[in-house]
Amino acid sequence: MPDDGKPDGRLIDTRSSVRPLDERRLAVLRAIVQDYVGTEEPVGSKALVERHNLGVSPATVRNDMAALEEDGFIHQPHTSAGRIPTDKGYRLFVDRLAEVKPMTAPERRAIRHFLEGAVDLDDVVARTVRLLAQLTRQVAVVQYPSLTRSTVRHIELVSLTPTKLMLVLITNTGRVEQRMVDCPGPVGESLLAELRARLNGTAGGCRLPEVPTLLEDLPTGFEPADRPSVSTVLTVLFETLAEQNEERIMLAGTANLTRFGHDFPLSIRPVLEALEEQVVLLRLLGETGDSAMTVRIGHENAYEGLNSTSVVSVGYGSGDQSVAKLGVIGPTRMDYPGTMGAVRAVARYVGQILAES
């Protein structure tokens, strides 16, 4: 929704002749967002001029607030209360008023050090998600490196019974997938060795989605009697490759949901429900751009249960390619610059760690 996503465009363009006013209004909005994020309470004109040196009186700020409200950036819970940013207000804030807050050097060192201690892929993901939850004090989500972008490191076939095989697929990201294969006929050691060698010879090092086309004609190279078994193995292998659903996700920091709001069970429940639905989470992350950071605010989230939350997510990868996504889920009233900084930093370092191992 590029139209909806930049509601500020209109405002800035049409009034660009009256620049100083707009500047100040934006400053007011920025101040409101910052204060509200800090206090969780509607912020009034007086408090605003006290805390930020805007150089004008409360009355003036009130006028600006009225204008901002008319344009839908802020909102008043009731007549005699302060203002709260709307989703649209946060959107403007994120797009034009906020700068991603970089991590400090000690923080960066700590992140790196913590992630370097990981022993295997599971551990990398586990550490990443915990770290992210801790840094942002919100709910963190990390997707396992996806199969689609990775390459085949090795395919192994293990004979369990004469007709039963186990197929093990190892990717360059360290991920391992295994499947049982029930062959139509017995599979001898020599056939197994031959098949293993051909599979690895042809597909080794290739990107997973390309594998099926590469191996399509493989059965024709075998004795007619063996072909059914070879085909079965291939079918299972292709299934494994295609099984996007198997994309796993790890969560952490759900306890931070308790810091969500005052109107409790109602606000937290749908979020907890969403978090349990892998599908929802996967789709959420799936909407993330590959390299650019994505921020979805409140109702911008397709899933209804997350309408009062914001999602900050970004892709990460070993090397230049993004192989998976990670992100953070928190209340719309969150510290966007800080959260975005943490998400970006963590994504960068996980990428490095993955590239090294």
Add this chain to the structure above:
Amino acid sequence: MPDDGKPDGRLIDTRSSVRPLDERRLAVLRAIVQDYVGTEEPVGSKALVERHNLGVSPATVRNDMAALEEDGFIHQPHTSAGRIPTDKGYRLFVDRLAEVKPMTAPERRAIRHFLEGAVDLDDVVARTVRLLAQLTRQVAVVQYPSLTRSTVRHIELVSLTPTKLMLVLITNTGRVEQRMVDCPGPVGESLLAELRARLNGTAGGCRLPEVPTLLEDLPTGFEPADRPSVSTVLTVLFETLAEQNEERIMLAGTANLTRFGHDFPLSIRPVLEALEEQVVLLRLLGETGDSAMTVRIGHENAYEGLNSTSVVSVGYGSGDQSVAKLGVIGPTRMDYPGTMGAVRAVARYVGQILAES
């Protein structure tokens, strides 16, 4: 704590001469527990006689209540309120007053049918945990079949680079563990084949904890030049076997926590925190008896954060052996008979499914 576990023992024994009175008091306690579980509100004497035909007047019930309170089975939030069972009261209820409520035939069929749809071990566990959460409307926990009780189905070695191997361990429960091995010297195909054969020949079918002793002397059967590499592989294999920490756990139903109590963030927060700590969960399940169902009520839980929850858990296994545990975490005020019935039924069916596959 067998002493603490049966606080009723004293009561029953000392007053066994006054049998009818105790019977009625126990009936009162039972009625209080049942009502409180249903309504979540302190239950008074009048409501009690109305809902259960106890055959006596409210005044009499009041006397019994006073006695029950003196013995610590129930408790009064404030002077003019009804009674609430204490942990001790629930304990007595579970030990002597409640009968595990068996699942109905349609429920059993549904359980079985749902679990039978699983395609692999991950799926079995995932389905089990969701099912359990749904049936009990509480938080469900399922431990993956542990390595310690299972047996070796196959050990596979895959050469990735001349000195780098991947070790894959497949157990009879369908669990697969893999580790990288950095060998001190190059490992040729023939050595690899030899090693693979010997490993499987010696350890195949054995229970995991026995494997180290069986393979201890393996290196001596190889050429002196190869021994360091063989030893390295063995070390990694033994590590894999010993790595209890890797025991994985799956959770579901956290959204049910929102039905916990009224005093929200405070009561739910420590529980969410506990649920994120695999260690806590593992220890929790670890305290479960192998075959008998364990119920830990409120303060009986070692972990402080779970002091206002009860945990119902039991072992499950393929065949006669318990290979892992599963359970449910809910408020102390839970429907014990129903929960226990569901837990028992699910455990039984998972066991069957695992045994079949």
Add this chain to the structure above:
DNA sequence: TCTGGCACTCAACTGGGCAGAGTGCCAGAA
């Protein structure tokens, strides 16, 4: 040993009044 009656207690609800934060508007200053 049980029961009905009675006085007592205490949380929860109700409605009125008050304080305070915050607003909108307007007339006058820069």
Add this chain to the structure above:
DNA sequence: TTCTGGCACTCTGCCCAGTTGAGTGCCAGA
């Protein structure tokens, strides 16, 4: 034209007192 100070107004939140009602404990009598 834009900003500012002042003023009247509108709410919510809080405190207070009074009332209600559920529930108890105790006691005398069946």
